[in-house]
Amino acid sequence: LSAILKFGTPAQKAAYVPDVIMGRKFIALAISEPNAGSDVAGLTCTATRTPDGYTLSGQKKWITNSTYAENFVLAGRVAGGGERHSGLAFFIVSKDAPEFTIRKVNVTGASISGTGYLVFKDTPIPHSALLGSEGQGFVMIMQNFVHERLYISTITIRLSRICLEESVRYAMRREAFGGKLADIQAIRLLVGQMAAKVEMMQAWLEALVDQVIRMGKKKSDTDLAATICLLKAECGDLYEFCANSATHVFGGHALVASGPGQRIEGAVAAVKAYTIPAGATLVMRDFGGKSIFKKSKL
Numbered sequence: 001l002s003a004i005l006k007f008g009t010p011a012q013k014a015a016y017v018p019d020v021i022m023g024r025k026f027i028a029l030a031i032s033e034p035n036a037g038s039d040v041a042g043l044t045c046t047a048t049r050t051p052d053g054y055t056l057s058g059q060k061k062w063i064t065n066s067t068y069a070e071n072f073v074l075a076g077r078v079a080g081g082g083e084r085h086s087g088l089a090f091f092i093v094s095k096d097a098p099e100f101t102i103r104k105v106n107v108t109g110a111s112i113s114g115t116g117y118l119v120f121k122d123t124p125i126p127h128s129a130l131l132g133s134e135g136q137g138f139v140m141i142m143q144n145f146v147h148e149r150l151y152i153s154t155i156t157i158r159l160s161r162i163c164l165e166e167s168v169r170y171a172m173r174r175e176a177f178g179g180k181l182a183d184i185q186a187i188r189l190l191v192g193q194m195a196a197k198v199e200m201m202q203a204w205l206e207a208l209v210d211q212v213i214r215m216g217k218k219k220s221d222t223d224l225a226a227t228i229c230l231l232k233a234e235c236g237d238l239y240e241f242c243a244n245s246a247t248h249v250f251g252g253h254a255l256v257a258s259g260p261g262q263r264i265e266g267a268v269a270a271v272k273a274y275t276i277p278a279g280a281t282l283v284m285r286d287f288g289g290k291s292i293f294k295k296s297k298l
């Protein structure tokens with residue numbers, strides 16, 4: 001939805017935003033393809049101009065919310081519009097568009113995400129489906145990612161804190177070796193490390209959100225994009241550390257979907273459902289590092 005809020009015309013906003021905000025309809029963001037994930041500029045799903053609008057041909061893979069969504073914001077390559085970064089555009093496509101099929105994909109750690117594989121075979125869409133302008137798609141996709149990476153960071157910090165809270169709760173109750181788990185130094189070390197890492201990351205997130213608010217969305221979408229990539233990567237590592245640590249605190253209960261470990265079970269598998277979408281950890285670090293060298297005046 002953020003792409004429509006950011007780049008949509010007043011008519012597009014009126015048509016799509018209220019239903020999604022009110023929870024009446026879902027919308028999905030379809031960028032990745034079987035052969036183009038991290039390399040967004042390599043996508044090949046093609047929009048060919050027709051007198052009535054465009055026809056879409058191609059595939060999209062790993063698209064969250066696909067099985068629930070009424071509409072898709074889709075990144076396509078305009079036929080004849082240039083190669084790589086220059087030829088991309090965003091379109092809004094209805095699930096009811098002709099010659100458009102959606103198949104559910106089961107993804108580890110994200111079973112309720114409605115992930116789907118989309119196929120378009122000369123699917124007609126009207127002129128009004130174009131979001132923003134032709135050729136601006138790559139910049140729009142990248143700017144849209146900034147928001148998504150910030151909220152994924154927020155989610156992973158919360159999930160990490162749940163691992164910490166549940167570990168503290170369990171360690172204070174579980175009896176072992178004549179006392180509680182909390183009396184065992186090794187457990188205290190793990191909990192102490194989790195708490196320190198969660199608080200550090202929360203502080204960084206809040207500082208960055210404060211900068212976003214002060215700078216304004218437009219400037220922060222460019223000036224803070226690389227820092228937010230680095231934040232997303234670190235938040236992924238944090239969640240991985242906390243999910244693993246909580247598993248050590250809970251022992252066998254971490255592997256059972258009911259009982260005291262029910263909020264921890266599945267956490268280790270779920271980590272990758274946050275560290276790969278919207279920019280895999282290594283890609284985030286590479287982009288962040290590249291930006292440091294580019295901007296450095298040292």
Ligand SMILES: Cc1cc2nc3c(=O)[nH]c(=O)nc-3n(C[C@H](O)[C@H](O)[C@H](O)COP(=O)(O)OP(=O)(O)OC[C@H]3O[C@@H](n4cnc5c(N)ncnc54)[C@H](O)[C@@H]3O)c2cc1C
Binds near residue numbers: 030065110273277281
């Ligand atoms: C649970 C889940 C939900 C998703 N939801 C969506 C969605 O809603 N919409 C959507 O469009 N996509 C979605 N995706 C797709 C996701 O964005 C891609 O999987 C991701 O961008 C990585 O692309 P890829 O899987 O093709 O891996 P590749 O691009 O093939 O890369 C494989 C690995 O190589 C490394 N790598 C690749 N390039 C570089 C580089 N330049 N620098 C450093 N390392 C690199 C990374 O570690 C990467 O994990 C989702 C994926 C998952 C797993």
